[in-house]
Amino acid sequence: MTTVTAQARRDFLKNAATASALAALPALGLAQTTAPAERKFAPESGNWRTFEVTTRVDILKAQGTTRVWLPMPSINSDWQRSQESSYASNGLVRVEHEGRGGARMLYAEFAETQERPFVELTSRVQTQNRKVDWNAKPKTTESASTLKYWLQATDLLPTDGIVRKTALEATAGAKTDVEKVQKLYNWIVSNTYREPKVLGCGEGDIKTMLETGNLGGKCADLNGLFVGLCRSLGIPARDVYGLRVAPSAFGYKELGGNSASLKGAQHCRSEVYLKGHGWVGMDPADVAKVMRQETAEWIKTPDNAVVAPVKKALFGGWEGNWMAFNSASDVKLPGAQGPQLGFLMYPIGENAAGRLNSYAPDDFKYQISAREIKA
Numbered sequence: 001m002t003t004v005t006a007q008a009r010r011d012f013l014k015n016a017a018t019a020s021a022l023a024a025l026p027a028l029g030l031a032q033t034t035a036p037a038e039r040k041f042a043p044e045s046g047n048w049r050t051f052e053v054t055t056r057v058d059i060l061k062a063q064g065t066t067r068v069w070l071p072m073p074s075i076n077s078d079w080q081r082s083q084e085s086s087y088a089s090n091g092l093v094r095v096e097h098e099g100r101g102g103a104r105m106l107y108a109e110f111a112e113t114q115e116r117p118f119v120e121l122t123s124r125v126q127t128q129n130r131k132v133d134w135n136a137k138p139k140t141t142e143s144a145s146t147l148k149y150w151l152q153a154t155d156l157l158p159t160d161g162i163v164r165k166t167a168l169e170a171t172a173g174a175k176t177d178v179e180k181v182q183k184l185y186n187w188i189v190s191n192t193y194r195e196p197k198v199l200g201c202g203e204g205d206i207k208t209m210l211e212t213g214n215l216g217g218k219c220a221d222l223n224g225l226f227v228g229l230c231r232s233l234g235i236p237a238r239d240v241y242g243l244r245v246a247p248s249a250f251g252y253k254e255l256g257g258n259s260a261s262l263k264g265a266q267h268c269r270s271e272v273y274l275k276g277h278g279w280v281g282m283d284p285a286d287v288a289k290v291m292r293q294e295t296a297e298w299i300k301t302p303d304n305a306v307v308a309p310v311k312k313a314l315f316g317g318w319e320g321n322w323m324a325f326n327s328a329s330d331v332k333l334p335g336a337q338g339p340q341l342g343f344l345m346y347p348i349g350e351n352a353a354g355r356l357n358s359y360a361p362d363d364f365k366y367q368i369s370a371r372e373i374k375a
Contacts, residue, residue, distance in 0.1 A: 041250045041309040043129035043319040045079070050126050050373040051245050051323065053262075057347055057366040059110060059117040064352025066110045069096075069333050070121045071344050074104035075240070075324040079281070081126040089119035100149060101238075101328025103344050107335065112352075124373075127245075130281045131317035137276055142236075147273060150236035154329040156204045156342045157228040164232035166210055177235050181272050181282075184233075185315050188226045188284040189302050191215055194292035200359040201266055204239075204342050220343065222285035223270040236273035241345040242324035243267065245370040249319065252310070254294045255286060256321055262368040263361040266345045269318060271327075283314040 053073075059066050072095070073082040087093060091110040097103065110117035153159045170187040174180040195216030202217040204224035209215055215225075223239055230237035244257030244265040257265035267286075271279045290310050291299045302311045331341040333348060338355040341348070347366045349356035356364050 039250070039252075039306050039309055041248075041252060041255075041313050041319075043131055043250075043313060043317055045129050045131050045317075048081075048126045048128045049246075049320055050124065050375070051370050052122055052124050052373060053243065053245060053323065053368065053370045054120065054122045055347060055366060055368045056120040057108070057118060057349070057364070059114075059349075060365055062110065062112045062114065062117065062351070064112050066112075066117060066349065066351045067335060068108045068110075068119055069336070069344070069348040070106040070108075070119065071241075071325040071346070072104045072106055072121065073123050073125050073242075073323055074102045074326050077279075079128055079130040079320065080324055083124040083126065085121060085123040087119065087121045089117075090114060091117055091119060093119060096334045098331055098334060098344075099328045101331075102326040103328035103331050104326065105333075105344065109335075125323045127320040127323055129317065129320040131313070132277060132280045134277065134316070141278065142273060147236045150238050150273065151231050151234065153231070154342075155340075156206065156329065157224060157231065158207050159228060159232040161207070162210045163206060163228050167229040167232045170229065171233065177274050178277075180233055181230060181235060181274065181280075182315065184226060184229045185282060185284050187229075188222055189287050189311060192217070192222050192225065192284075192288060194218065194222075194285075194288040196293065201268060201345065219268045219285040219289075220345075222288055223268055223283065226282065226284050227270050230272055238271050238327045239268045239329070239343065240271055240324045240327050241266075241268045241343050242322055243345075243368070243370075244322050246321040246372060248321055252290065252294060254289050255310070255319065257370070259370040259372070262370060263366070265368070267322060268343070268345060269322070269324075280316055281314075281318050282316070283318050286314055286318075287311045 055070050057068050072085055076082055087106055089108050091108045093108045096105050096107045106121045108119035171180040171183045174183050192215040198218045201219045202221035204220040206225045206228045227237040227239050244267050246259050247256035269283045271281055273279050287310055291307050294306055299307055329343055331344045338350055346358035348358055349364060
């Protein structure tokens, strides 16, 4: 199996930056050749949905001891309730926890002599749409120590140097935290872009993105950059790593998942803590995804009728057809031989040959599905 490392991504970006960044960067502000039909994307909170999400791993070829780590939902909030999980396996299995970011996982270990090794995890979650009420105050507040934690730099999210410089330039003239966050959100939408060729959800190496000028990527890159920029200005922020579990109720094909087969449906979002409002949901990366992939033609202005309602709604909310695993970063997998992870959102495996490729589920081999449970 081959593994794409963060260093490999760094090298690729540095070599390709001059040629590819300028060619791929959207020509912002260009008018569409035809007027698109008006679209609606307006999630409203209030109705809870229940899903059972099942991940199954089958080890096709044993090479020494094989270890598997499966992320489990651990977020409990006003928009998600992580409920019971059950599992089955013919290996040694236990639930593990790692880090203050809330990473919870199922660990399975198989001897080379184990016939047809497998592990299957089923987790039940309840989700609902999320929309901030800018006129209301939250019922709860975070402690000073918690907010300090979500200001810290991580391996992939430094908060000094070019990151802080970029944030200061992007927020020039803004006075309140809300104004600063709005400017950063708009900056991400206007200056970054979705790059479908990036593997998985990207690496989230924001320093390299800014240094090379190659601002293309996927959700871990774009939302990670947004989070890092917020933190550099003293505004607590965090990525939330999860999985799309159902189609969008608003007809956006790129903002939903095929419940029967969720391989590749991993998606991270972001939250920002704003005084007077609490934790507020954000997702500029999904705005970029709609711009790049929702229609046959790359939409190059966020004011387009297809994009505008998404841009508006994802500043302060998101649709509840998605579940969260955790907000952990710099994850050290218990018992792992390989390096730590920037985040835990995919099934992870190792054997005597090294780390398995989580971005190749048909080779790994794993499958993920979801079933909605109607009341």
